[in-house]
Amino acid sequence: MHGRRPTWRIGGIGLIAxxxxxxxxxSVFGDPIVGTVLSLLADTLWAAAILVLAFGLHREGSVVARRPLGLAAATxxxxxxxVATIINLLTIPTDLTTARSDAWLFWLYLSIVLPVVAGLIAAVQAGRAQVVPRPWNWAPLWVLAAQVALWVLPQLLGVAAxxxxxxxxxxxxxxxxxxFLAATLGLGILAVVLSSRSGAGTVAVFGSSSAPE
Structure with missing residues (x-):
């Protein structure tokens, strides 16, 4: 228990930040330099928070019980x-040649599918580990399902109307x-709240700051 509480608190605060x-x-969409700096800062906070929650400051704090599949997916x-932010900054296509266009399309599809698959595995592993008190052990999966639905709906509407x-x-x-806020502020606040509960388990957190919008 003593190993779980600081893990939840630190991970939750990282997600909130x-x-x-x-x-x-x-709010600074018109300033590309500031926007890039804030993007990298947000990505760093996200990575630190998720890694803390996945590995735990102590073994008992790991939201996936340090199972190899869960750790790999969460990482x-x-x-x-x-990674996506850096690659997008370095590989914006400057021409429309077939090779570059095909590579760019492959990257776009990969950047959509890969984090969703990894998130699904991590969320299921966290839920099955049951380190988190029920029903909150499935909160990452709820957030992931909502994010996917919010991405799929406009795609379908774009085709139909x-x-x-x-x-x-x-x-x-x-x-x-x-x-995005559900995966960061929402789950972060939940983690901090549960960290203060006596006898509570840790909070398994999933979400993608870069989830499709």
Whole structure:
């Protein structure tokens, strides 16, 4: 128990800080330099928080019980946003040649599918580990399902009714932000709250700061 509480608290505070920085990043959209700095800061906070929660400051604090599959998936979830941010900064296509276009499309699809698959594995592993008190052990999976739904819905609407999608861009953008905040502020606050409960387990956290919007 003593090993769990600091893990939840530190991990939760890291997620809350990531959510706050993410909101600030959205407010300076017109300044690419500041926006990039805030993106990297948010990615760093996200990675640190997820790694702390996954590995735990002590073995008993690990939200996936330090099972190899859970640790591998959680590590990918933690590091992927920073990797994606850096690659996007370095590999923006400068021409429309077939080779570069194909490589860029492959990267776009990979950046959508890979974090979702890793997140699903990490969330299921955290839920099955049952280190977290029920029903909160499945909270990461709830957040992931919501984020995927918020990404799929506008894609379907864009195919079925493109004009309607154009009229709802603001709404879907707001919903995407809500999904991001659920994975950061929401789960972070939950982690901190449960860290103060006597006899409570840890909080398993999943979400992608870079989840599709």
């Amino acid at each position: 990531c959510g706050i920085v993410g909101v600030l990043r959205g 990918l979830v933690a590091l992927w946003p920073a 493109p004009s309607a999608l154009l009229q709802m861009v603001g709404l879907f953008s707001a919903l995407g932000t809500l999904g």
